Each structure stands twice: as C-alpha cells, then as structure tokens.
Amino acid sequence: MLVTWKYRPRGTFLDSLDPRSRWITSFLILFAMVPIWHPYVMVGYFCLSMTQFFLSRLTWQETKRVWFFIIFLIVIVIGLNAIITGRGGPGEIQRLEPHVLWERSFNILGATWTPNITVEKIGFGITQMFRMMGTAVLFFIIPWTIDPSKYGVTFSGMGIxxxxxxxxxxxxxxxxxxxxxxxxxxxxxxxxxxxxxxxxxxxxxxxxxxxxxxxxxxxxxxxxxxxxxxxxxxxxxxxxxxxxxxxxxxRTRDYFWIGIGVAVFLGALYLNWGLNLENFFVPTWFYGLFGVVP
Amino acid sequence: MLDIIKHVHHTPRTLMTAETNALPLSIRDLKFTYRIREQAAIENINLDLHPGELMLVAGASGSGKTTLMRCINGLIPRSYRGKLEGDMRLFGQSLADLTMAELSQQVGTLLQDPERQIVASYVVNEVAFGLENLGLPREEILPRVDEALDYLNIGYLRDRETFSLSGGEKQKVALAGVLAMRPRILILDEPLASLDPASAFEALELFRHLADEGISIMLVEHRVDDVLAIKPDSVFYMENGREMYKGAPDGLMAVADYHRIKLPAEYVLQRARSEAPSVFTPAVGENNGAGPQLLAQFKNVTFRYDKDLPNVLQDVSFDIHTGDIIAILGPNGAGKSTLVKHALGLLKPTSGEVLLQGESTRTKTVAQAAHTVGYVFQNPGQMLFAPTVQEELAFGPKNLRMDAATVTTNVDWAIETVNMEEYRESPPLALSYGQQKRVSIAAILAMRSRLLMMDEPTAGQDYWNYRAFMDSILQMPGFGAVIFITHDVDLALVYANRILLLADGQLAADGPPAKVMADEALLRRCRVLPTSLLHLNLKHLPQTGRLMRAEELAHAIG
Structure with missing residues (x-):
C-alpha cells in the first residue's frame, strides 16, 4: 500500500492556489533560468524560490532532512565537480583567463592529470549551487503543500x-x-x-x-x-x-500566480537576448576575495 | 433497503443479453494450469452460486482456492497467464465474452490483505476509484460513495488518509470501494487474515447481512470454525486443486481432515476420541532443574513515535523469565509490535526502561541485543535477499560472528525445524508466502537466541503448517522463552503458558491462560472473542486444570 507525503493544509496563499497554477509557474521559472549563467541573475532566481518557500510556511523542523540532503548533494556533486573540472556549463569557464589558486600534477598509470582550482571555477561552482538550490527549493516543497488526493486530477488537468x-x-x-x-x-x-x-x-x-x-x-x-x-x-x-x-x-489568484511565472519567463528572455546578460562572468570584487587582480 | 443493495436486483446494462433467470455463477469442468507449471492448479471444478447464497470455500494452502477466485474475477487469464479450460458463466453469459471492466462491475473482489487493494490516498477517493474509472458523472459518484460508507457505518472515515487507518478500517474501506460499484457477486479472499477477533466477527456478520440482502458471496477462508458462526448456506471444500466436498456445512465435518482446516472444537473433540492421544510437551526454558531466570524486564515503558503524537505504549511493566511462552493479544493498533520491538532495542522507550539480561537496551546496539533476542518480523518479504535458503539462514549466525561449524549446525537444525529440507538450495524469493514465512522464522532460529519473539507467526499460513512449526519450535530445546503476537485466540490458548492482553497501549492483563481467558468481559473489552475451543476448555477446566488443544481434551475428559 502506498503512503502519502506529510501534507497538511496550512491556510496559506499557496494552499489556496489551484495545483495546476503551482506546477505551471514553477516550470516557467525553471525554464526561464535554463539558458542563463549570469551569477547575479542566478542569485535573484534563488531568492525567488526562497520567497515561495517562505510563503509555504514550512518549518525548519519539517524540512531539515531535505535541506541537509540537498545541500550535501549539491555541495559534493555539483560544487566539487564544477570546482575541480570546471564542467557543467556550456564552456563559460574556458572563455575566461584562469587565475590559478592551486594546482598539482598526478601521475596515473603513465598519464598526467593536473587538476587546479581557479577563481573562475569557484565563482562558477557557487553560481551552479545557487541554480541547483533555487531549482530544488522550487520543487521540493510540492509534496508538503499540494494535497495528495489532487495529484492525478492536476496532471490530467494539465493535458496529460x-x-x-x-x-x-x-x-x-x-x-x-x-x-x-x-x-x-x-x-x-x-x-x-x-x-x-x-x-x-x-x-x-x-x-x-x-x-x-x-x-x-x-x-x-x-x-x-x-x-x-x-x-x-x-x-x-x-x-x-x-x-x-x-x-x-x-480563480483570479491563479491567473495572478501564473502571470508571475510568465513575467519571469519573459524577463529571462529579455535578459538573455535583449540585454545579453546570459553569460557567466566573475565580478571584480570576487577576485579581490582571493587577493587576485583580474 | 439501501440503494447499494437495491441495484443488485436490477438487470445490469452489460448483461442485457444474458438469460434472465440464469444463475449468478455457474462453473463446469474448470481447469487451469499456470504457464510456468506443468501440473494443473485446479481441475474438474463444478459449482453453481445462487442469488443471495453465501458459499464458504475452504481448503488448506495450495488447495487451489485463490486460483479459483482469480478465474472468477478475471485476473486469470488476464493477469496470470496459463491454460484455462472449461465453462464459466455469469448470469448465463460466458466469462470469456466479457471485458475486464464488464466483469469487474458484476464481480467485486476483496483481497486477503486490504493493504494490497487500496490504491488511493484518501478514503473518499478510494471508494470512488472504480466509479471514476467507469467514467460516471461526479454528481452520481459522490452520493454512491457516501451511500457505501454509510452502509458500512464508516462515514466518519471519509476524509481520512488511507494509510493511517487501522487494519479493520482498511478492510471496511476496501469493501466500501467494492460495494460502491454495486456488484452482484462478491469474492472475499481470506478477508479475516489481518483482523483482530472482534473485527473479524463484525466483518463476518456484515458478509452474512450482504448475502441476506441478495448479493451472492464466495468466502474463501481456512478459519472454518469462525465462518460457521454466521451460518454459510453452502460449503465448497478443496484439496490439491480438486473439489472434495460440496453441499451443506454440516456435511463438511464428516469429510474434512480436522488436522488440515480448523473445524469447530466440538467436532474435533468427537473425532479425536478414536485417535491415539497426542502429547505436546514444550521444551522452552529447560535448564536442568534450575529455577526460572530473569531474561528481560520492561519497567514503566512509555513510548510515542513523535513528540506531537499520542503515546503508543503507556506505563507498561512486566518481566520475562526462562520457561515463559507468552502470547500477546489485543486489537489492531494496541501497540503489540511496538512493545516487542523494544526488547530488541529497535525502539527505545520515551520514558521507562527495558533491561535485557540486566542491561538497559539504551546501552546496547541492536546487533548486540540480537545475541539474546531473535525477532521474526511479520512480513518475510522485507528481509529475504539471499540466493539460497541455506545462505539466507547463515546470514544471522555469521553476523553474530559464530564459527563456520556452528553456523552449519544451526542452519541444518533450523531448516529441519521448519520442515524445509527440500528447499535448501532454492531461492527464498521464489517460494510461496507460507514457505517464505517459514524461512524467515528459520533465519532467526539459526541465531539460537535465548529469547524468541514472533510477530504474527501464523499469518498467511494454513492451519496444518502453523501447528506443525509451532509444535516443532516449542519442543526444541535451547530457547529460554518464546513470545508471539497473534490474533488467533486458539493459538494463544494451545501454546502459551502466559498471556499478555494489550489495549490502547496499556497492559490490561498478564497471567496464565486459564485465568486471563476465563474473564470474558475483559477479553471483549480487548476485542478478543472466545472461540469454541475456549468455551469447551472452560467448561471442563475444573476437571482438566488447564487449557489444551481439542485432541488432548478429548482424552483428558474421557
């Protein structure tokens, strides 16, 4: 027999929304962020997700295990991967001149592997973490805040x-x-x-x-x-x-909520193609944190 | 008469072409062979089911009862493939001509374990599930849902989450989901298996009522004794996939083997007189004449799973000594499993203390406690993993760092005890549920713990098998004490020398069976109902001095 997530109505604004509008807006915001690598925009995205989290009135006690899990996963998998390899984005790191903070060569079965940590990789790793955290927070609240009896009808109502x-x-x-x-x-x-x-x-x-x-x-x-x-x-x-x-x-509030999603999505398109703010860069002040002059 | 029943008398839309006066169900020369087996699971089955007839389908495990039910409700051949022969007609129309949806509207099935039947998150959605699938308008579905819930007096559960219900409540909700579809035939597959005695009796009374209102019912059950209390109209008794008896309930007593199915104690008493007396002497706690030793102590144990939740156990205190064979009885949700998990340290008391051979379980790891306490979980599927039975049984002893020779000795002994020698090299996961249950018990036996605890050891087992392994376990030397949780009053009566009655997380009684079981008011308060064997024992108690099995009683009273 299947058990359900620990949902309970909390009388919040989010509770009063049609679950379809919750899903639609969440996906609109997610898609909006896909092509963007700009660190400041990514921090904005994370703040947007956190706003929704606070609106849900979920407590730390209820969600702490998920937080620990997500932070662990993101720090280890995404963060370290980005720092050590610089991968995970469409080649942004390679376009920047690296400012090496640490470098060492290893001889593995006759081949030389030289991992390094650069200011750019750290900046990129942090940006990635904001992206992943923002995405996780956007979606992990759903089981706590959407009535499980409405899952099926919600998906069906979205045309599935x-x-x-x-x-x-x-x-x-x-x-x-x-x-x-x-x-x-x-x-x-x-x-x-x-x-x-x-x-x-x-x-x-x-x-x-x-x-x-x-x-x-x-x-x-x-x-x-x-x-x-x-x-x-x-x-x-x-x-x-x-x-x-x-x-x-x-209801009206659902159109308002979807409207926010649409606005974010269109805003992201404008940032991307209108203002060309999609690319990753390392702010000058960030170099200063490591005593490096860009 | 409620609408739910009224519709039983209407001609269903899907069967408009069927003969008007045809029987609800008619089966001729039915034979089915599962695709993966060569031998037929059932053959030469012939039966008729009349309107409003309550038919008891009895037989031991492997007799083909479940296969027969699957043939009728359409899971065979749609979900379980194989060769199906013979003729089955529903109101005169061949089952082969009906789609699964058409069949399911007429034949409602209640599975053995309601947990396996419930698919929705909330009660209202669960009861509505079938009607939603039929595409009925919402305005029609909701009144029918309420009607089914009201009919079973469970309207108060309407908005509850299904997984939070008790066993009895789940059973009723699953039944409501079936009744909401207004079936004309009900198939009930061992519906009492997970219910406490009072809930089981209430369920049986309900089935009788449904039959009296016109629904034809096939009730599959090996607890024949219990079902006879509601006076079934007929009995269909099977052995080895074949019909052994068909007719009035009284006739069953003459043909059925009382060692294989549980018949009323009076009949067993009469028939056992002509057989050699059976002697059962438990070996639990034998210690060469030394007095009872203290194995475990529960001291004012209170427990709750979460600080926001109510107490599951409330100030429970008792001691376990060598020689104790303790049966824990009580209603669903009384805290029985929670209690025994404390002995192993899987749960720690919220307040109070559990001492295992003088040491608090707070200071021991579960692995350390496992040296002393062997705990057999209810569902074997949640522990079996090894490629062979032998390796499965060696897992525990190896974890306890026993040497290779001891591991082999213990594994051999355990396999023999549960009568599974021929399955030594078989993969446990490929065995039947009953066999898996025996492997799970053997896996704990092989650890040679001093204190053996079993949670519902007889669930899913037929009468013959569970008696055989209970006899065998309790006659084996080596155990200091044995504790088992059960809903089977007769099991407690026959095997235990001490009974703990638990209700609402509190110990309602603790004492010898003859004393605890004699207090009928107390038993009923704890949703434990006296059985025919108990009544018979109590009647002769001044003469016998203790409670015993019917075969023994037959010779004790002469």
Whole structure:
C-alpha cells in the first residue's frame, strides 16, 4: 500500500492556489533560468524560490532532512565537480583567463592529470549551487503543500492523458513508500545482527554487503507494483474515459500566480537576448576575495 | 433497503443479453494450469452460486482456492497467464465474452490483505476509484460513495488518509470501494487474515447481512470454525486443486481432515476420541532443574513515535523469565509490535526502561541485543535477499560472528525445524508466502537466541503448517522463552503458558491462560472473542486444570 507525503493544509496563499497554477509557474521559472549563467541573475532566481518557500510556511523542523540532503548533494556533486573540472556549463569557464589558486600534477598509470582550482571555477561552482538550490527549493516543497488526493486530477488537468496522470500520482506516492519499506528492512536485518554502519572490505565487498537492504526493498517494490495493477484492473481502470471527483478551478489568484511565472519567463528572455546578460562572468570584487587582480 | 443493495436486483446494462433467470455463477469442468507449471492448479471444478447464497470455500494452502477466485474475477487469464479450460458463466453469459471492466462491475473482489487493494490516498477517493474509472458523472459518484460508507457505518472515515487507518478500517474501506460499484457477486479472499477477533466477527456478520440482502458471496477462508458462526448456506471444500466436498456445512465435518482446516472444537473433540492421544510437551526454558531466570524486564515503558503524537505504549511493566511462552493479544493498533520491538532495542522507550539480561537496551546496539533476542518480523518479504535458503539462514549466525561449524549446525537444525529440507538450495524469493514465512522464522532460529519473539507467526499460513512449526519450535530445546503476537485466540490458548492482553497501549492483563481467558468481559473489552475451543476448555477446566488443544481434551475428559 502506498503512503502519502506529510501534507497538511496550512491556510496559506499557496494552499489556496489551484495545483495546476503551482506546477505551471514553477516550470516557467525553471525554464526561464535554463539558458542563463549570469551569477547575479542566478542569485535573484534563488531568492525567488526562497520567497515561495517562505510563503509555504514550512518549518525548519519539517524540512531539515531535505535541506541537509540537498545541500550535501549539491555541495559534493555539483560544487566539487564544477570546482575541480570546471564542467557543467556550456564552456563559460574556458572563455575566461584562469587565475590559478592551486594546482598539482598526478601521475596515473603513465598519464598526467593536473587538476587546479581557479577563481573562475569557484565563482562558477557557487553560481551552479545557487541554480541547483533555487531549482530544488522550487520543487521540493510540492509534496508538503499540494494535497495528495489532487495529484492525478492536476496532471490530467494539465493535458496529460489520464493513465499517465494516474501513474504519476502513484509514482509520487511511491517515494515515501519506498522510504518506509527501506526503514522496515533495515530494522529486519538489524534484528539479524546486521550492522549498517559497519560495512567492511573493498568496494565490491561493500556493494555485496548492502544487498540485504537493497534486494528486499526492490523485490517488495516489484510485488507491490503487481498488487496495485491487479487492484486497479479489478476496479475497471483503463477505460476510454475517466472521471476525477476532485474538482479544480482557476480563480483570479491563479491567473495572478501564473502571470508571475510568465513575467519571469519573459524577463529571462529579455535578459538573455535583449540585454545579453546570459553569460557567466566573475565580478571584480570576487577576485579581490582571493587577493587576485583580474 | 439501501440503494447499494437495491441495484443488485436490477438487470445490469452489460448483461442485457444474458438469460434472465440464469444463475449468478455457474462453473463446469474448470481447469487451469499456470504457464510456468506443468501440473494443473485446479481441475474438474463444478459449482453453481445462487442469488443471495453465501458459499464458504475452504481448503488448506495450495488447495487451489485463490486460483479459483482469480478465474472468477478475471485476473486469470488476464493477469496470470496459463491454460484455462472449461465453462464459466455469469448470469448465463460466458466469462470469456466479457471485458475486464464488464466483469469487474458484476464481480467485486476483496483481497486477503486490504493493504494490497487500496490504491488511493484518501478514503473518499478510494471508494470512488472504480466509479471514476467507469467514467460516471461526479454528481452520481459522490452520493454512491457516501451511500457505501454509510452502509458500512464508516462515514466518519471519509476524509481520512488511507494509510493511517487501522487494519479493520482498511478492510471496511476496501469493501466500501467494492460495494460502491454495486456488484452482484462478491469474492472475499481470506478477508479475516489481518483482523483482530472482534473485527473479524463484525466483518463476518456484515458478509452474512450482504448475502441476506441478495448479493451472492464466495468466502474463501481456512478459519472454518469462525465462518460457521454466521451460518454459510453452502460449503465448497478443496484439496490439491480438486473439489472434495460440496453441499451443506454440516456435511463438511464428516469429510474434512480436522488436522488440515480448523473445524469447530466440538467436532474435533468427537473425532479425536478414536485417535491415539497426542502429547505436546514444550521444551522452552529447560535448564536442568534450575529455577526460572530473569531474561528481560520492561519497567514503566512509555513510548510515542513523535513528540506531537499520542503515546503508543503507556506505563507498561512486566518481566520475562526462562520457561515463559507468552502470547500477546489485543486489537489492531494496541501497540503489540511496538512493545516487542523494544526488547530488541529497535525502539527505545520515551520514558521507562527495558533491561535485557540486566542491561538497559539504551546501552546496547541492536546487533548486540540480537545475541539474546531473535525477532521474526511479520512480513518475510522485507528481509529475504539471499540466493539460497541455506545462505539466507547463515546470514544471522555469521553476523553474530559464530564459527563456520556452528553456523552449519544451526542452519541444518533450523531448516529441519521448519520442515524445509527440500528447499535448501532454492531461492527464498521464489517460494510461496507460507514457505517464505517459514524461512524467515528459520533465519532467526539459526541465531539460537535465548529469547524468541514472533510477530504474527501464523499469518498467511494454513492451519496444518502453523501447528506443525509451532509444535516443532516449542519442543526444541535451547530457547529460554518464546513470545508471539497473534490474533488467533486458539493459538494463544494451545501454546502459551502466559498471556499478555494489550489495549490502547496499556497492559490490561498478564497471567496464565486459564485465568486471563476465563474473564470474558475483559477479553471483549480487548476485542478478543472466545472461540469454541475456549468455551469447551472452560467448561471442563475444573476437571482438566488447564487449557489444551481439542485432541488432548478429548482424552483428558474421557
């Protein structure tokens, strides 16, 4: 059985919006930011996302685990990747003359690898982090702030065929279900003396050592999937037409909210092609932080 | 009569061409062979189901009950492929001519575990699900949803999240979802499996009521004893995929093997008199004449999952000594599983203390506690992972750093105990649910813990199998104490020498079965209902001095 995210109505402005307008505006803002690499614009984008977060009135207590996870992921994966390799953008780093802060050569199997850290890479990494944080904050509040009973009708109301819309509804609820099942499996294996925190041996051994956690969870997910399919078949799912008892209706506030999304999107287009503010650059003051003269 | 039932008497739109006076269901020479198997799962099945008939379909695990139900509700051959032969007619129309949607409107199915049936997030959406799929107008769906909820007296659950419901509530919500579609035939596949005794009885009464109102019902259940209380109109008894008996309930007693299905105690008593007396002597706690030793202590344990949530356990105190065979009984949601998880340290008390052989569980890791406490979880699928049964069983002992020779000895002993020798090299995940359950128990047995705890060890097992392994576990030397959570009153009565009754997170009773079970008012308060075996035992208690199984009682009272 699928469990739902911890949604509860909070009486906020966001709660009162049609979920479709929430999704549409979020995607408009996301798409607006795709072609832009300008660090100041990216900070603005992050602030916009945070404004929505504050409007949701979610508390730190409720969301702290997600924050930790996102920050960890972004810092490690995006941040370090950008700093060490300078990759992740359409070659912006290469266009700038590098100001090297640290450099070292390694000999690996006869080949020389020379990673370095430059002021430009740090600037680019930070910009990337703002982009990813902005995007994550834009979307991770959705499970807490959209009624799970409206997932299906929302997707369907956005023009997605109902079979696919219902699958998305199930997929959304699959995530917390997986977390619950994983916790139960961890407990089951701990009861057999398994110590999650004591993974010994080389990489292959360690991967084999997590099999007791991964295999039951995956197998359960497959069995649950079959159960759900059968339960849906037994109640006539898959006809040509389907009714959703949840009713959605756009109101003035929804048009206002979508209007914000459209404005951001058009604004980004103007920044990009009108003002040519799309490219990445390193502000002069940023060089100063490292005692470097550009 | 409510609308939900009135429509049963109408000719359905999808069956306008069917014969007007035809039976709701008629099956002739039905045979089905699953694609992956050579042997037929069921064959030579013939039965008729009349309007308003409540038919009990009985049989042990593997008798073909579930396959028969799948043939009727259309999952065979649509979801489960294989070779289907014979003729099945719904109101005179061949099932083969009906689409799944047409069939599902007429044949409603309630699965064994409501958790496997519920797909929506909220009760109202769950009950409406089928009607939404039929594309009915919203204005028609909502009244039908309310009607189904009101009919089952669960209107108050309408806006609740489905995953937060208790087992009994989930069962009723799943049934409401089926009834909202106004089926003319109901298939109920072991619907009592996850319910506490009182909820199970309420569910049975409801099924009887539905049949009396005109719905034809096929109730699959191996707890024959319980179902007979609601006077089914007929019985269809299966063994090894074949029909063994068809007819009035009374006739079943003569043909059914009471070792395989649970018959009323009076019948077992009569028939067991002519058999050799059975002797059951548990070996739990044997310590060469030394007195009982203290294994674990619960001291004023209070627990809640979150500071904003209510207490699940409230000031629970009791001791576990060697020799104790404790059954924990109580309604769904009483805190039984939460309680036993404390012994292993999987949960730590919010206040109070749990001591394991004198040491607080707060100071031990779960792995350290696992040396003393073996805990068998309810669902085997959440722990099985190894490529063979043997490797699965060796996992625990290896984690406890036992030497290779001890691991082999323990694994051999555990496999033998649960009677799974022939499956030693089989992948556990490919076994049936009942077999997986036995592997999960063996996996804990192999760790040779002093204190064995089992959460619903008999769930999903048939009567024959669970009795066999309970006998075997309790007769094995080596365990200091055994604790099991169960909804099966007779299991507690037969095997336990001490009963803990839990209600609303508090200990309502703790004592020997003869004392606790004699207080019927207390039992009912804890949603535990006396069974025919209990009544019989209490009647002869002055003579026998203790509670016992019907076969033993037959010889004890002469």
């Amino acid at each position: 065929p109902y079979r696919f819309a219902f699958s998305m509804d199930l997929a959304f609820r699959f995530v917390p279900t997986l977390a619950r099942d994983f916790a139960t499996t961890v407990d089951s294996q701990r009861a057999r003396g398994y110590e999650v925190e004591r993974l010994e041996g080389g990489l292959i051994t360690q991967i084999r050592r997590v099999a007791p956690l991964i295999v039951p969870v995956v197998m359960n997910a497959i069995v649950n999937g079959e159960d759900i399919t059968n339960a849906m078949d037994l109640r006539c799912f898959g006809q040509d037409k389907r009714t959703w008892i949840g009713k959605l209706q756009y």
